[in-house]
Amino acid sequence: MSNSYYTELITTIGSEDLHVKAEHSDDRGMGLYATEPLEAGETLWAERPLLGALVRAFDRPLCVCETCGRFLGSLQLQLKYGLGMVSGSEMAKIFNDGDDDTVHELLFTPKLPKVPGEAARLTDETPCLWQGDGEFLFFCSQHCRGGFENVHRPLWQSEAGRRVRQVAREGDMEYLLLAAKVVLGFSGADDGLREGVRRLCGGDQSYWECVDIPEDEKEAATFIEDCKDTLEKGSKAMAGLVDKADDETKKLGTFKGLNGLVGKLCRNAIMVTYPNPLTEYLLAISQTDADLTTLRALVQKAKPVVADDEDDGDDFVQVDLGEGVVADSRTLCPHYRGWAVFPLLACVNHSCRPNLETEFSGDGATLVANVSESAAIAAGAELTISYCDVEEGSTEERQKQLAAYGFECQFVSGGPSRLSGDSPLA
Helix, strand or coil: CCHHHHHHHHHHHHHHCEEEEEEEEECCEEEEEEECCCCCCCCEECCCHHHHCEECCCCCCCCEECCCCCCCCCCHHHHHHHCCCCCCCHHHHHHHHCCCHHHHHHHHHCCCEEHHHHEEEECCCEEECCCCCEEEEEEEHHHHHHHHHHHHHHCCCHHHHHHHHHHHHHHCCCCHHHHHHHHHHHHHHHHHHHHHHHHCCCCCCCCHHCCCCCCCCCHHHHHHHHHHHHHHHHHHHHHHCCCCCCCCHHHCCCHHHHHHHHHHHHHEEEEEEECCCCHHHHHCCCCCCCCCCCHHHCCCCCCCCCCCCHHHHHCCCCCEEECEEEEEECCCCCEEEEEECCCHHHHCCCCCCEEEEEEECCCCCCEEECCCCCCCCCCCCCCCCCCCEEEEEHHHHHHHHHHCCCCCCCCCCCCCCCCCCCCCCC
């Protein structure tokens, strides 16, 4: 198997300074290996999603960029949006047609404690909004809006796109929407980007083989039939998005092609979580001696949001502002949660003792890969991340988490977990 695609990808991302290479082996599939010793905590690379495809979870609306996922505008805008003090239509009127004074008032009033003037700004440009199919989409810059206009606009401005979004939501299958964005990007992609899609493993496996299914036999059968039904409806809708595309792209609008693509994305996508900057500000200001009287009066107007299972996760934050006023990341300033495929990270195999850590930068959907703080990486060693909960003490439970990715846990033996079947990036 040729490594030229990954060699070019590594060169594009980090030139000769990256000090990693891609190699294929029979038992590990394609993987990344260090060409020189790498220091603990060292930042290795930063990359953007494949084909610009980033999909947000089907939950409450957020004031974020549709293209890159950045929280946009200012802290005040996030506060007003979270409190329901400004609507999408009002924002569109002001940002698209308002004068400078009106825009400034929306972005920078009221004054926030310890944040002078434009220090509250989150994005450099004035946000812009676009309305399609009854929805307002937010963009942090003309660049991000241009990317949407050139690639993903048909999802909101065509009957086929509307049907794809409807099927994805009704079937609770965000990966279907991610597949639609990849297909639209695939249509106009150069050969390198197309190769990135081809290289993702899992195309010969059905979507339901790449996700956790119920242990009960009857429930599992029902789940699989529901998946098939959603994908059947989705493929009919997707066919309309690719009706004028080349033959290779049109195959992704069939049940078989879409099922394989969604399986690929499920195996290779990771969940992206960006903390709301308003949460970070409230956490910081709550630890100071600032006068929070005005801020408390605003925050306590937030309407409670009913919790779901995911709200009890590690990313749930509560901030005590004193005098009985508590803000949290569910009610006022929820985090961004979504999914994306990062092509170079997708080449990294699993280990129950990983030597890489990942984080997301503050400028949206940029993934940063760092050497673990716990130890350096020797030249020739494989770079690994964990596809399961490394704190899980049960080998059986870890194996359940790894099964959908095609890995076999060998934690007991002390070695890196090997692949069972195809590599996630073989």
